[in-house]
Structures are given as C-alpha cells and as structure tokens.
Amino acid sequence: MIEVPVALNDRSYRIAIGPGVLASAGARLSALVKSRRVAVVTDETVAKLHLERLTAGLSGFEVIPIILPAGETTKGFAALEALVDRLLELEVTRSDAVIALGGGVIGDLTGFAASIVKRGMGFVQVPTTLLAMVDSSVGGKTGINTKAGKNLVGAFHQPLAVWADLDCLQSLPEREMKAGYAEIVKYGLISDPAFYEWCLANAERLLAKDAQVLAHAVAQSCRAKAAIVAADERETNDIRALLNLGHTFGHALEAETGFSSRLLHGEAVGIGMAQALRFSAAAKLMRKADADRFTRHLQSLGMMAWPREPGIAADAAPRLIAHMRQDKKRTAEGLPFILARGPGDSFLAKDVSLQSVEAFLAADLSVQPAARKAA
Numbered sequence: 308m309i310e311v312p313v314a315l316n317d318r319s320y321r322i323a324i325g326p327g328v329l330a331s332a333g334a335r336l337s338a339l340v341k342s343r344r345v346a347v348v349t350d351e352t353v354a355k356l357h358l359e360r361l362t363a364g365l366s367g368f369e370v371i372p373i374i375l376p377a378g379e380t381t382k383g384f385a386a387l388e389a390l391v392d393r394l395l396e397l398e399v400t401r402s403d404a405v406i407a408l409g410g411g412v413i414g415d416l417t418g419f420a421a422s423i424v425k426r427g428m429g430f431v432q433v434p435t436t437l438l439a440m441v442d443s444s445v446g447g448k449t450g451i452n453t454k455a456g457k458n459l460v461g462a463f464h465q466p467l468a469v470w471a472d473l474d475c476l477q478s479l480p481e482r483e484m485k486a487g488y489a490e491i492v493k494y495g496l497i498s499d500p501a502f503y504e505w506c507l508a509n510a511e512r513l514l515a516k517d518a519q520v521l522a523h524a525v526a527q528s529c530r531a532k533a534a535i536v537a538a539d540e541r542e543t544n545d546i547r548a549l550l551n552l553g554h555t556f557g558h559a560l561e562a563e564t565g566f567s568s569r570l571l572h573g574e575a576v577g578i579g580m581a582q583a584l585r586f587s588a589a590a591k592l593m594r595k596a597d598a599d600r601f602t603r604h605l606q607s608l609g610m611m612a613w614p615r616e617p618g619i620a621a622d623a624a625p626r627l628i629a630h631m632r633q634d635k636k637r638t639a640e641g642l643p644f645i646l647a648r649g650p651g652d653s654f655l656a657k658d659v660s661l662q663s664v665e666a667f668l669a670a671d672l673s674v675q676p677a678a679r680k681a682a
C-alpha cells in the first residue's frame with residue numbers, strides 16, 4: 308500500500324493507493340466521521356462492478372446507494388439537482404461524508420454537491436477509472452458542465468480522503484485506460500523529463516495493466532499533482548494552471564463534439580497536448596522533433612493525436628476559438644496558454660493572440676491522419 312499526503316493545512320488528506328484498499332473502507336471511514344450511515348454515489352456501470360465490494364468493506368455502516376446514469380451528460384444541472392435533493396432527503400449533516408465511487412464524472416458531481424449541501428459537507432473520493440485515480444480525485448476541483456461549456460460551474464472543495472483501489476482497474480476498458488494515460492504523461496510533459504521518458508518506455512505495459520507499472524504511474528502522478536495543488540490550491544499563482552496543459556484545446560474539442568461519447572475527456576486532453584506542443588514548435592519555442600515525437604507516441608498506442616480524428620469538421624477553427632473564450636483562465640488581459648520549451652518544461656504563456664491560435668487550428672484541422680489501431 309502506498310500513501311501519498313496532500314498537504315493543505317486544515318484541509319490536508321491522504322491518498323491510499325494499492326490493491327485491496329476497499330477492504331479497509333469501514334475502518335478508514337470510521338476515522339473520518341461519527342455517523343454509521345453513508346450515502347455512496349456511483350453510476351450504473353460501476354454499481355454493477357464494484358459497489359458490492361465497497362459495501363462489504365464498509366462493514367459497520369448502513370450503505371445507501373445513489374445510482375446515476377454513466378457518462379459525461381450526468382455532470383450537469385439536472386443530475387446535480389436530483390443528487391442534492393436526495394442527500395437532503397436523507398437528512399445528511401455537515402459532519403457526514405458522502406462517498407463518490409466512480410470516474411471523474413461521479414467525483415466532480417458528488418464533490419460539487421458536497422460543497423453546496425448545507426454549505427459544505429464531507430466527501431471521500433473512491434476513484435475507479437485510471438483517469439480519476441491519477442487526476443480528478445485529487446485536488447478538490449469539483450463542478451459540472453453547462454450549455455456554455457466544460458466545468459463552468461463549480462467549487463474548490465477538498466475530499467476528506469482518496470481511496471484508490473487498483474483492483475478496480477481490472478474491469479476498465481482499454482479505451483478508458485488510454486484516456487487515463489493521457490493525464491499521466493501530462494505530469495511528465497509539465498515538469499518531469501525523467502517521468503516523461505519513463506512513460507514513453509512503459510506505456511504499453513501500463514495499458515496491459517502490469518501491476519507494478521500501474522502502481523508506480525498512479526503514485527507518481529498523485530505525488531506530482533499533490534505538490535502542485537499544495538503550492539497553488541485555488542489556481543491563483545500560475546502554478547496549478549500548468550495542470551491545464553492541453554485542456555484549452557481539449558475542452559474546446561469536447562464542447563465541439565457536444566460532450567458526447569465520441570470524445571472522452573482524456574482523449575481530448577491527448578489531442579490537446581499534442582496540439583499545444585505542435586503550437587509551441589510552430590512558434591519556435593520547442594524543437595519540432597520533440598513535438599512530433601509526442602504525436603507519434605500517441606499514434607503508436609492507437610490514441611488520437613489530431614482534431615480531425617474524433618470527427619471535428621475541417622472548418623471548425625472559429626467555433627473552437629468561441630469555445631475557448633469561455634475558458635476559466637481567461638482574464639481581461641487575455642487567455643493564457645500552457646506551452647512548452649521541451650518535454651518537462653511547460654510554462655504559462657500570457658502573450659498568445661487568439662488570431663495566431665485560430666491560424667494554427669485551421670492548419671492543424673487540415674491534417675487528415677491515417678486510420679488508427681482500434682481501441
């Protein structure tokens with residue numbers, strides 16, 4: 308078992324990583340709350356696969372499951388309202404904790420509901436996707452999508468604990484593993500060239516669910532995210548924004564596909580990071596060979612690297628720019644972009660004109676890559 312601390316003064320917590328973590332859920336929860344009753348929010352797919360194991364682990368607790376539809380559309384106002392109503396119907400108190408059992412959708416939605424119910428109650432993240440284990444369950448960004456775009460309504464609300472049981476990954480489809488890998492290699496690209504090289508060398512073994520490789524990737528990702536979040540919890544001093552590498556491009560692609568299952572968040576981030584590197588190379592900030600190497604790496608894993616691959620139209624550049632205008636990093640001074648001088652050397656660029664991004668997007672959208680390996 309690996310424990311990674313997230314140091315945030317009175318909001319500090321620990322991430323427990325390893326196989327079999329759910330077996331000790333009852334003892335872990337007892338250390339956090341006094342109540343003997345706990346609501347577990349999950350989705351229909353995860354409920355069938357992992358709810359029984361969590362319920363068994365929560366011995367001594369009355370478990371009340373709240374089961375929602377699976378998929379990104381659950382991360383919206385309708386599901387939020389229904390979830391908040393249900394929690395209030397259960398007469399939860401501020402000192403209770405609700406458990407989020409699932410991927411980033413369930414974690415973001417449940418965390419946001421916990422942040423507003425009675426002006427804030429506790430919650431525990433039990434991530435079941437690779438993406439949620441390495442990214443969304445850590446750091447306290449919670450929220451929902453709206454008609455205007457991705458994650459536009461939300462709150463910073465830290466969980467009381469994160470329990471990442473690697474056994475959950477046994478049932479995760481390959482496409483979701485690849486989506487999670489995108490957020491893992493992101494930490495290498497942001498500031499850790501050695502971890503970037505490790506990712507490139509171990510990606511195939513990771514996708515094949517090699518136990519040691521998975522444990523190292525999850526732990527290293529959590530350490531990297533914990534350090535960034537501890538340095539800039541609320542994204543106010545240009546440090547946490549680095550975790551948005553590939554996301555300004557990626558969120559625009561997700562919005563353009565209507566948040567449909569055509570393009571998962573991690574897939575959009577993969578394409579978005581390749582675009583951020585290609586843009587950096589076009590701006591002569593980084594070597595073209597380094598940007599091309601990353602694009603080829605994604606392709607070699609059967610992952611998307613170009614915006615046309617999820618079916619974005621060749622004339623989409625102006626619409627992608629319109630989506631980007633809603634980005635939460637935008638200020639009166641403009642929209643900063645996370646660019647790179649090389650793999651492991653990313654930075655926040657505040658002087659990028661949207662005209663230059665639109666010209667880049669038009670050129671990037673003119674590339675129609677060859678067919679990929681199927682997931």
Ligand SMILES: NC(=O)c1ccc[n+]([C@@H]2O[C@H](COP(=O)([O-])OP(=O)(O)OC[C@H]3O[C@@H](n4cnc5c(N)ncnc54)[C@H](O)[C@@H]3O)[C@@H](O)[C@H]2O)c1
Nearest residue numbers: 352377410411412435436438439442443448475478479572
């Ligand atoms: N808060 C953050 O810091 C943060 C970070 C990254 C991503 N996100 C958000 O997370 C969301 C994406 O999360 P995700 O990729 O986990 O998607 P998800 O929550 O939609 O889960 C993906 C799919 O996998 C299924 N699933 C989950 N666990 C499974 C398992 N163990 N076995 C089999 N199937 C399983 C789910 O039912 C779902 O269909 C996006 O909304 C994204 O914006 C948030």
Ligand SMILES: O=C(O)C(=O)C[C@@H](O)[C@H](O)[C@H](O)COP(=O)(O)O
Nearest residue numbers: 442446448457458547550551554635
């Ligand atoms: O935790 C963060 O900070 C991140 O940016 C992590 C991202 O992977 C994640 O997708 C996040 O939800 C995006 O944040 P947003 O502020 O652009 O909505």
Ligand SMILES: [Zn+2]
Nearest residue numbers: 490554572576
């Ligand atoms: Zn992300």
